[in-house]
Amino acid sequence: MSRQNLIEDPQYTPEKVAARAKYPIITAKDAAKNNTMPVAVKMLVREFIDDSLYHPHYGYFSKQAVIFSPETDFDFERIRDNMQFLDIIAEKYKEIEDDMDVRDEIARQVWHTPTELFKPWYGYAIAKYIVTEYKLNNYPHKDLIIYEMGAGNGTLMLNILDYIQQFEPSVYERTRYRIIEISKKLAQRQGERQEVRDVTKRHGCVEVINKSIFEWDTPVPDHCFFLGMEVLDNFSHDLIRYDSVTEEPLQGMVAIDEDGDYTEIYTPVQDPLIQRYLTIRKQSGYKSPVLSRRFLRRLRNRLPFAPNMTAPEFIPTKLLLLLETLKNYFPQHRLVLSDFYTLPEAIPGVDAPVVQTRYSGTMVPCSTYMVMPGMFDIFFPTNFELLRDIYQQVCRPSLGMEKSVKVQTQKQFLERYGDLEKTRTLSGENPMLMYYENNKMFLS
Template sequence: MLVRDFIEDSLYNPHYGYFPKQATIFTARDPIKFHTMHDSVHFQEEVASRYELFERDEDGPGRQIWHTPTELFKPWYGRAIAQCLISEYLLKYFPYEDFVIYEIGAGNGTLARDILDYVKDEYPEVYDRTRYNIIEISGNMAKLQKELLCDAHPCVNITHRSIFQWNTKEPAPCFFVAMEVIDNFAHDMIRYDLRTLEPYQGLVTIDSNGDFSTYYTRVTDPLVSSFLALRRRLGHPPPISRLLKMSTTLRTIYTSLPLAPNLSAPEFIPTRLLSLLRTLREYFPRHRLLLSDFSSLPDAIPGVCAPVVQTRIKGTSVACETLLVKQGYFDIFFPTDFNKLRDMYEHILEEPASLLSFPDSRVSPLSTSISPLSAGAGFFSSYRPANRRSPVDGMASASGLPVGERRSGVFTHSEFMETYANLEKTQLKNGENPLLEFYKNVKFLF
């Protein structure tokens, strides 16, 4: 099978996959009282103590536990996310449109609860117009989310389905939230023939003894082909030495050397991420994406943009050196190049689906017909700011003019939190703030 199919089987198979059967999210029973912590060392000791207690409570063979910033910094992390969404909603859509949120991979539901609690307490007039939709692939997680959320917040709707199987069109403006999700999206593995620079797709095989191996064939998978074509259009070069790309003679000499490889180092390409971006364009034409994940990772296996493959044994995380491990007992998670992700995302949205393909769409007060928007983007002006997308005919901005939505930006974790979080609530006695100083290898796209 393709490498991405092997990864998806390892992580999401309903009978033995890592997430349905082994994974447990660390959940602190009570929020950490940051103002009582002396410094970051004291904070880390507190986290380690709670983690050890939780792991002891969840004892069992193969049990895998990990934490998220949502749980470590609750409710303040969730409130920062809520403030980000609320700010955009009030600026662009209130009071003409409902406050519609879609979240994928919502875990235990803690982030959704913290967002909704904040909206209910601070913006009750917005809460009355809130619709919170969770798309969850794990049946166990969906059950936990229903227990936590549905009674407290009737505006929550939970759909047990993979986002890659989504087929319902949302015509209204909405916010699409994906926090710590895309790192577990399956990637494909490719290598380049160093003589011809032709890409080869990687496949995983298993023999009668249960041993794994890999081999490579010419690219035939449509999703791999489509990703490579998109990368060429964006001008993102393959990870091959510039000298080798420039000279056929140098490639011939290099590959003729003793013990020289005939293929480049493995490269992991985010094909499932491409599927998500296409789903957003097709089924959520008026969405605003808020996404956060790892931009770099230590202890990755060999390769370009390679994942970390790890498991926990007796409370200790153990990293592996290969992807070919027993399915279900190992987490497989990837870093994301956020600048390349932004380029992919904006390029795909530059070719939005026509409104004519959405028969269930309805007229919005912000999509007025008083201006001849059908005349196209150039009706009012030929000038378009570089930070704006091409306008879509029939969709006006908050100003009522077809100026195009603002392009997404990339922010570090600390930059995002400095903008939207209430930092006083997570400040320690000595002035340190773990909400800013932790997760240095995490970025946001918004």
């Protein structure tokens, strides 16, 4: 059996292997040219996930996802405790989901973010950080320019600008806010958020750019803050395994046969992006957990029917593309990121994603990412410490680590910049600190 195959399986018959060898390799961009799902093709894992999430016709974010956003802000000072807050959220969720089930034939998934649950106070904390850093380094000689990638409903944009307008009017006069949004629907919604406001509360400094950050090609020489809040988790990853004897990395691909069935296959790494990522990661000194315990692995290799590849490992190649985009087109950026660093119920593998869908009002986790495109959310944890090291090499090679990047928990960030009295319940509990304990902040 070839070392590209993991186990003996009916899917790996000589006839099927020969047929798959002739399948053309396509990308998510190729698949986007058609409204139907591709068959008789092969795709790198990141391209398959990209297609599942972002295809303009059947992708998950094109038809499934709905961002939970309460019509009115929560009055935490009138809420008894965290349990009552949970009950209130559950009731509002049920109202939204029941309404969608009545209107829609498909079961949409509602998901929430700290920006929406704790508005405007979470956005105010981000704004306070940005203004503090801006005043320390650029005020009053340069404008405050903010780019936000993937702005969802536009809530964070409104909260940040409201804060600056109210508490920092002299800074507000020099503020410009630009949203980079891949979704046409969300870009439209972000613009509409301003239109429903009173004229005196609209922000004329906002520009919405309906474009993928991965297609950005305009140099931005200005000093700017670049925000990505809860967007990294949906950046597609590649999948690699290592030959259990030689430790050669192998790139994962998904073969889609004529019937639309999926098979995971492995070949030696040839993709330039995977090669770049592995080279940069190696320079950081990172050692993959799947390559630990070499002695035990060699002993196991001598056993009958031993696997000829290591456990799977998911690598954030699209995240590397973001860093390269920042380096090439936003050389004077300050990066602000927030996302999950660990996730429950992930599929097997190092830095593996959670794959889930909603069924009858219940979230159902899956055991593989090879699911029908568009029907499932696929989201990943971020190894922020490894991200810091790779960011240092790509974007800030001339600066010392301690001067370049800070990684801290979201709770630590909010304890410093948040107005905690505004999110404290009658019992003294603070849901803004208690929720999203598996989130970290990345500040460059």
